[in-house]
Amino acid sequence: xxxxxxxxxxxxxxxxxxxxxxxxxxxxxISLIEKGKYNPTLKLCLEICxxxxxxxxxxxxxxx
Numbered sequence: 001x002x003x004x005x006x007x008x009x010x011x012x013x014x015x016x017x018x019x020x021x022x023x024x025x026x027x028x029x030i031s032l033i034e035k036g037k038y039n040p041t042l043k044l045c046l047e048i049c050x051x052x053x054x055x056x057x058x059x060x061x062x063x064x
Contacts, residue, residue: 006034008052023047
């Protein structure tokens, strides 16, 4: 899964640990999401969006 979570996290001036704490997951989960090795639930995707002030489309939309 391709996503722009890392870019949005860096733009929001958050470390993986800080983002993880904000949304209630582990730093390892954030790392796996950023690498595309973990497919987060819609609820988790929304929490990430709220934390970095982006939309689902901004972070997770893929063009075909």
